Amino acid sequence: MSHFYKKKAYRYPLYALLAVSFLSLALLAYFQWILGLANLLLLLFVVYYVIRSQRKLHVEIEQHISQLSHRLKKVGEEALMEMPIGIMLINDDYVIEWTNFFLTSCFGEQTLVGRSLYDVAEQLIPVLKQESDTELIDIHDRKFKVVIKREEKLLYFFDVTDQVEIEKQYEAERVVLGIIFLDNYDEITQGMDDQAKSQLNSQVTSILNKWANDYGMFLKRTSSDRFVAILNEKILQQLEKSKFSILDEVREQTMKNNIQLTLSIGMGTGAPSFPELGALAQSSLDLALGRGGDQVAIKQANGKVKFYGGKTNPIEKRTRVRARVISHALKELIVDSDKVMVMGHKYPDMDALGGAIGILKMAQLNQKEGFIVLDTNRIDAGAQRLIEEVKNYPELWSRFIKPEQALEVMTDDTLLVIVDTHRPSLVIEEKLIFRTDHIVVIDHHRRGEEFIENPLLVYMEPYASSTSELVTELLEYQPQRAKLTMLEATALLAGIVVDTKSFTFRTGSRTFDAASYLRAQGADTVLVQKLLKENIASYVKRAKIIEKASISAKGIAIAKGNPNEAYDQVLIAQAADTLLTLSGVVASFVISKRTDETIGISARSLGDINVQVIMESLGGGGHLTNAAAQLSNVTIDEAERRLRVAIDEYLEGGKKS
Numbered sequence: 001m002s003h004f005y006k007k008k009a010y011r012y013p014l015y016a017l018l019a020v021s022f023l024s025l026a027l028l029a030y031f032q033w034i035l036g037l038a039n040l041l042l043l044l045f046v047v048y049y050v051i052r053s054q055r056k057l058h059v060e061i062e063q064h065i066s067q068l069s070h071r072l073k074k075v076g077e078e079a080l081m082e083m084p085i086g087i088m089l090i091n092d093d094y095v096i097e098w099t100n101f102f103l104t105s106c107f108g109e110q111t112l113v114g115r116s117l118y119d120v121a122e123q124l125i126p127v128l129k130q131e132s133d134t135e136l137i138d139i140h141d142r143k144f145k146v147v148i149k150r151e152e153k154l155l156y157f158f159d160v161t162d163q164v165e166i167e168k169q170y171e172a173e174r175v176v177l178g179i180i181f182l183d184n185y186d187e188i189t190q191g192m193d194d195q196a197k198s199q200l201n202s203q204v205t206s207i208l209n210k211w212a213n214d215y216g217m218f219l220k221r222t223s224s225d226r227f228v229a230i231l232n233e234k235i236l237q238q239l240e241k242s243k244f245s246i247l248d249e250v251r252e253q254t255m256k257n258n259i260q261l262t263l264s265i266g267m268g269t270g271a272p273s274f275p276e277l278g279a280l281a282q283s284s285l286d287l288a289l290g291r292g293g294d295q296v297a298i299k300q301a302n303g304k305v306k307f308y309g310g311k312t313n314p315i316e317k318r319t320r321v322r323a324r325v326i327s328h329a330l331k332e333l334i335v336d337s338d339k340v341m342v343m344g345h346k347y348p349d350m351d352a353l354g355g356a357i358g359i360l361k362m363a364q365l366n367q368k369e370g371f372i373v374l375d376t377n378r379i380d381a382g383a384q385r386l387i388e389e390v391k392n393y394p395e396l397w398s399r400f401i402k403p404e405q406a407l408e409v410m411t412d413d414t415l416l417v418i419v420d421t422h423r424p425s426l427v428i429e430e431k432l433i434f435r436t437d438h439i440v441v442i443d444h445h446r447r448g449e450e451f452i453e454n455p456l457l458v459y460m461e462p463y464a465s466s467t468s469e470l471v472t473e474l475l476e477y478q479p480q481r482a483k484l485t486m487l488e489a490t491a492l493l494a495g496i497v498v499d500t501k502s503f504t505f506r507t508g509s510r511t512f513d514a515a516s517y518l519r520a521q522g523a524d525t526v527l528v529q530k531l532l533k534e535n536i537a538s539y540v541k542r543a544k545i546i547e548k549a550s551i552s553a554k555g556i557a558i559a560k561g562n563p564n565e566a567y568d569q570v571l572i573a574q575a576a577d578t579l580l581t582l583s584g585v586v587a588s589f590v591i592s593k594r595t596d597e598t599i600g601i602s603a604r605s606l607g608d609i610n611v612q613v614i615m616e617s618l619g620g621g622g623h624l625t626n627a628a629a630q631l632s633n634v635t636i637d638e639a640e641r642r643l644r645v646a647i648d649e650y651l652e653g654g655k656k657s
Contacts, residue, residue, distance in 0.1 A: 086144065086157030090117060094125065103157055106139055124155075136160070176236050176269045177277040178217075178229035179285045180208065183262045183293035185225035200259065207253055211246045215239060236269060236298070240308070244296045247309045251294070262294035270301035290447025291612075292462035292624065305449050310610050310624060320473065320510075326459045327477035330440060333456060334363055337415035337438060340370040341406055343428050345421035346378060347569055347596070350531070351466045353383050354495025355419035355442065357488050358471035360399055365478045371399055373406045373428050378596070380570045381538070382498065385531045386491060393487055403429035410435050417442065420467040422460065423450045423621070442470055444499075446612055448621045462623065465511040468495030472514040489523035494531050501577060505625065538571050545575045545590060556609070556647060557585045561592025563636045569600055573628070576602040587611060589647075591639050599631040599639040610650070617646040 086103030090096055094117040104112055107120065117124055124146065127135040135146045139157075143164045147156040182204065189197050201224070208227060212219035215238060217231040231239075247263055254261040266285025268277040284297040287305065291297075295309035334340055340363035344352030356372045363370030379387065391397050401409070406429060410416075416432055417440045424430055433439065439455040444464040464470050472492050475484070484492075496515055500507045503515075519525070545567075549559035557579045561567050572590050579588035587605035594600040601618065603611035604626055611627040620629025631639050 084159060086155075086159075088112075088155040088157065090153050090155065092153075094118065094128065096120065106142065106144075106157070106159075108140060136164075172232060172234035172237075174233045174269070175274075175277065176231045176233060176267055177274070177281045178231065178265055178267045179281045180219075180227035180229060181264045181266075181285055181289065181293075182225040183264050183289070185261065188259055188261060189224075200254070200257075200261070203253065203257075204250065204261065207250055208246070211249070233269065236267065240298075240306070244308045247294060247296065264288040264293045265296040267296065267298040269298060272301075276301065287447055287449070290460055290462070292446050307613060307616075310446075310613060322461075323470075323473040324477050326457065327474040329457055330362065330459075330474060331366055331478060333415055333438065333440060334366045334368050336413075337368065338411055338413040339363075339409070340368055340415045340417060341373060341410060341432065342370065342417045342419060343373040343406075343432060344419050345423075345426045346428055347380055348374065348383055348420070348428070349380055349495075349570065350382050350386060350491075350498040351468050351495035352420040353386055354491040354493075355467035355471045357396075357491045358468065358475055359417045359419060359442070361484060361488055362471075362475060362478050365475075365481050367481075371401045371406065371409070373403055373432065374400050375403055375428055378428075381534075381568050382532060382570050385533075386494065389487065389527070389531070390491075393485075396485075396487065403432070406432055407435065412436060414438065415440065418452065419443070419471070421445070422452055422458075423448060424452050425450060442467060442474075444470060445621060446623055448616060463506075463508065465506045465508070466496050466499035468492045468499070469511055469514045472496075472518060473510070476517060484518070484521040486522040486524055486527075489518045489521040490527050490531075493518045493523040493525070494528045497528055498532065506623070534571075534574075538568070541565075541567065542571055542575045542578065545572075545592065546578055549579055549588075551582075551585060554651075555584050555586035557582065557588040558640065558643065559588070559590045560636055560640060561590070563593065565593065566595045566597075567592040567600070569594060569602075569628075572600050572602045576604040580604045580606065589643060591636055591643065593636065594630065599634055599636060601629045601631070601639065601643060603627045603629075614643075614646050614650050617649065618642060 084102055085100075086106060087098075087100045088096060088103055089098040096112045096115050096117065099112045104110070112120060117128075121137060121139065123137050124135065127146070128148065133148050133150075135148075137144055137146060142159060143161045145158045145160045147158070149155070189200065192200070205221060208219060211217075212229065215231070215235050217229050217235060219227055219229050221227050244265065247265075250261060250263050264285060266281045266283070266288055268280025268282075268284060271277045271280055280299045280301065284299040284305070287299070288295050288297040288307075291307070291310060295307060298306040298308075340359070342356040342359045342363075344356050348356075353372075353374075356374075360370040360372055374387075376387065387400075390400070410432060412435075414436050415438045416436050418427060418433075419442050421427060422441050422443045422445065424433055427433065433452060437454070437456075439452060440457040440459075441452055441455045442459045444461060444467050446462045447460060459470060459474075461470060468491075493515060496511065496518075497503070499505075500511060503511065515523075545559050545561050549557050551557045559575060559579060561572070572592050572594075576588045576590040579585055579590065587603070587609040589611075590602045592600060601615065601620065603615050603622070605611045605624070607625055610624050612622045612624055615622055615627035615629040618629040618631065620627060622628055631642070634642070
């Protein structure tokens with residue numbers, strides 16, 4: 001119809017022109033009939049020629065349109081059937097109603113019509129049932145991106161195999177930067193002569209160069225205890241499959257010469273620029289060192305971290321230089337503040353309280369007002385006995401305040417010292433962290449991914465038995481204006497005794513030095529034993545938990561408490577300790593409901609299994625041989641299932657975060 005109207009619209013001007021022409025000829029013929037007749041004949045010829053040409057053009061246009069329409073229809077049919085894009089129509093029951101030839105050939109079938117998607121491409125069923133409009137699936141070793149038109153029940157299949165392969169190749173060739181650090185090189189070489197030091201350097205360099213050549217990495221020694229490695233993602237994946245066996249190789253080879261040298265490796269990956277890769281690698285190395293060394297930390301640009309290694313306990317540092325430097329730095333911070341606030345972790349134990357009391361004493365020695373933040377309603381049984389003892393000393397007890405009081409008295413110039421934890425989510429009152437920029441962290445746990453942001457001073461030594469040991473060493477370098485009171489010294493000693501299981505675990509020479517100092521300051525060992533005593537009801541409850549333990553063939557013991565009964569965290573930990581003393585047990589895990597309605601897991605090991613990594617995968621943390629986690633909104637059975645999955649993942653390889 002539109003073509004018809006266009007034709008009429010074209011003719012109207014022509015008719016008007018003819019009418020005007022005939023009127024003009026009529027007037028001309030009236031005055032000069034011969035001239036008018038000649039012009040009339042000429043006009044009729046022109047009109048005839050124009051009409052004839054117009055009809056011819058119209059016929060040609062119609063023929064062209066007809067041919068073009070036919071060609072387009074033919075091309076559309078061929079494109080629908082032959083183009084390299086699969087097309088499929090299905091019904092509500094996921095039965096295929098029609099496909100083009102390309103898709104049929106991809107499946108290697110003569111026809112797919114009438115067959116169910118459950119038989120042909122079952123992986124598409126979950127996608128169709130969800131709201132996703134695209135999915136990547138495999139069909140006969142080819143990868144297809146499926147685009148779904150739900151209203152039309154139409155599926156388009158785009159072959160993206162080459163694109164995926166290019167993406168994989170690009171990912172595999174992305175640059176990874178690694179920093180390798182010899183953990184205790186300075187300690188080991190301090191008393192060596194030049195020849196022995198040269199032999200050690202040659203041995204370590206030879207081992208690392210062979211490792212780099214085997215995997216195709218570039219390795220360069222930048223200082224006596226540091227190397228830089230350049231590799232790509234493909235090589236990194238191969239290293240992960242080997243679980244970074246270079247850690248074990250260096251440790252074992254150097255042990256043949258009675259030297260225990262270990263490596264820490266920080267890897268940066270996934271960043272587009274070299275400065276970012278360098279920052280990630282250095283951050284990873286700091287994380288590995290903060291966790292005690294002898295391990296690998298791989299940090300991606302999105303913040304995810306993987307850990308490998310960590311099979312040995314951190315080596316105790318023989319020199320106290322760092323302790324003296326930290327003590328002097330802490331003294332300056334205390335002097336520059338208006339007051340000192342000390343805070344431990346939720347449900348503080350004897351170590352957290354002992355360390356807090358020690359820091360409070362430092363504030364007093366530097367003539368500054370100090371407070372300990374404590375929620376007396378959330379404290380374990382052992383620490384509760386210490387608090388009851390503190391209440392007999394009004395001057396000391398007056399320094400304990402509740403979290404809400406701490407928020408009221410804290411100012412911008414208050415120094416906040418956090419002891420026995422470095423995770424903001426575990427402190428007694430997280431709001432305090434955001435009320436001041438002056439924060440100090442003192443902890444003996446291996447560093448985790450979660451960490452308090454931008455502290456002024458960090459003193460983390462995973463080799464230490466306890467926070468109380470670290471604080472005791474710091475106290476020795478403070479101004480000795482007054483001696484520790486009996487209770488202050490006893491609280492610190494009790495923290496050491498609890499965390500070392502009476503000097504049997506993670507105990508070094510400096511642990512005994514700290515205990516000796518506290519004993520000289522008047523620590524009461526009888527009072528320590530009194531604080532650590534338990535009643536018969538707790539003993540029976542612990543025995544019942546142990547009675548239900550199951551021990552796997554690999555020496556892993558798992559015990560569960562009564563689902564309808566709440567247990568104190570200390571009792572759970574004691575049950576795990578007791579399980580570890582049984583024959584054939586190399587690691588123990590105790591799961592039970594806690595008094596705060598969460599599910600607690602205490603983990604212990606003899607060192608062959610890194611329970612810290614297992615607990616970190618469940619949101620917890622700790623040490624190589626001593627760790628814990630708390631799970632919310634789960635049952636004991638669900639917690640056990642998650643624990644077993646985490647143990648299986650650990651035994652298979654590295655831990656992802």
